[in-house]
Amino acid sequence: MSRTAPPGTLYVVATPIGNLSDLSMRARETLAAVDLVLAEDTRVTRTLLAHLGIRPPTRALHDHNEGQIAASIVEQLGQGQSMALVADAGTPGVSDPGARLVAMALDAGVRVIPIPGPNAAIAALSASGFTGPFLFAGFAPEKETARCKALTALKGHACTLVFYEAPHRLAAMIQDLITVLGGERRIVIAREITKMFEEIQAMPLADVPAWLATDPNHSRGEFVLLVEGAAADDQRAGNDDDRILHPLLEALPLSQAVALAVRMTGRTRNSLYERALAWRRATGRTDGEAKGE
Secondary structure, eight states: OOSSOOTTEEEEEOBOSSOGGGSOHHHHHHHHHSSEEEESSHHHHHHHHHHHTOOOOEEEOOTTTHHHHHHHHHHHHHTTOOEEEEOSSBOTTSSSTTHHHHHHHHHTTOEEEEEOOOOHHHHHHHTTOOOSOEEEEEEOOSSHHHHHHHHHHHTTOOSEEEEEEOGGGHHHHHHHHHHHHOTTSEEEEEESTTSTTOEEEEEEGGGHHHHHHHOGGGGOSOEEEEEOOOOHHHHHHHHHHHHHHHHHHHHSOHHHHHHHHHHHHOOOHHHHHHHHHHHHHHHTOOHHHHTTO
């Protein structure tokens, strides 16, 4: 790459998620050549730039101001400035700010060039042992009802489900995964990818709470959760169970609905009870609401 970036170009630059050696030579050359670096947190990015020995101007672009400043940035790009968009770590626009700016730049005819590099989801997926298609779901909703509703919408997918999760929500997320998807599914927990305390563990979902309890460090850091997709037989059986269970839950208290569904389907009470709980959380219903009281 030349010392001066082509005018009117927006570079989407992936930066390290832990190990600074993961920054590509092309990324460094791009950051050194642009007129301006758009950073999620300018303090974090200036530390990286100082490590690289370069001092391009920086401007903050984050969740709270992207909507207000994106149009003016696109205008500056249209006037010939070259810019690099970076997140605090990883690839911008992937569960990080920047996607709205990129969309507006493309709509305005601005040239957008990705500079690929570190990404926590892809790094974890490569070390998971899962094959075939995957669905990147990012961060699940913070509130339990919304989270269970989102997980319920995903439970029938045969592809690997990939989530990001924060340490303070990890235990609740795991419990909801068990309730909605069942404890038999295999999960790979990737913690602190590329950092000093990197850890990758695989186990059935039902075993995760006990594993977390064995060491407080297991709940620290940044997480990628990779969950096995639904088997074809499980998808069909689950759909059949739901077609019987949901109308019963709308008319009867939970315990009565589950008991009747057990008699009608021959499934175990525990499996139907978990599905009933997941449905109630996803819909926000209570027994009183289900009976119309």
